[in-house]
Amino acid sequence: MKHLLSRVALASLLACGMIMVCTSAQAEDAAATFKAKCAMCHGANGEGGKMGTRNFASADIQSQTDAQLAETISKGKPPKMPSYAGKLSDAQIKDLAAYVKTLGKK
Numbered sequence: 001m002k003h004l005l006s007r008v009a010l011a012s013l014l015a016c017g018m019i020m021v022c023t024s025a026q027a028e029d030a031a032a033t034f035k036a037k038c039a040m041c042h043g044a045n046g047e048g049g050k051m052g053t054r055n056f057a058s059a060d061i062q063s064q065t066d067a068q069l070a071e072t073i074s075k076g077k078p079p080k081m082p083s084y085a086g087k088l089s090d091a092q093i094k095d096l097a098a099y100v101k102t103l104g105k106k
C-alpha cells in the first residue's frame with residue numbers, strides 16, 4: 001500500500017512538471033493565457049475594438065453567464081473567433097470565462 005501511494009504521488013508530480021499545467025496554478029494562469037492567446041484580438045484588458053470584438057466590460061458580455069462565455073471560448077464564433085476546444089483544457093477555458101467577467105469590473 002505504501003509502495004502504491006508513493007508511485008501515485010510520483011506520477012502526479014511528473015505529469016505536473018511535464019505538462020506544466022498544475023490545477024492549482026490554472027487560476028493564476030488565466031491572466032497570462034489571456035495575454036498570450038486572446039489579447040491580440042480582444043485587447044490587453046478585453047477592451048475590444050480589434051477585428052470587431054466587443055468590449056468585455058459591456059452589458060452584452062457581462063450579462064452572459066460564465067458557462068455561456070466558456071461555451072463561446074470552447075466552440076469559437078465563426079468566422080473570426082477561434083475554437084479553443086482541444087487547445088486549452090476545460091479548466092483553463094472555465095478560468096478564462098471567469099477572467100473575462102472580472103475584466104468588466106473595474
Ligand code: HEC
Nearest residue numbers: 037038041051052053054069072073077080081082096100
Ligand atoms: C483571431 C482573433 C481572436 C482571438 C485570438 C480570440 N478571439 Fe475571442 N472573439 C473574436 C471575435 C472576432 C469575436 C466575435 C465578436 C462578436 O461577434 O461580437 C470573439 C468573441 C469572443 C467572446 C464572446 C463575446 C461575445 O460577443 O459574446 C468571448 C468570451 C471571447 N471571444 C473570448 C476569447 C478568449 C478567452 C480568447 C483567448 C483564449 C479569445 N477570445 C481569442 C476574436 C478573437
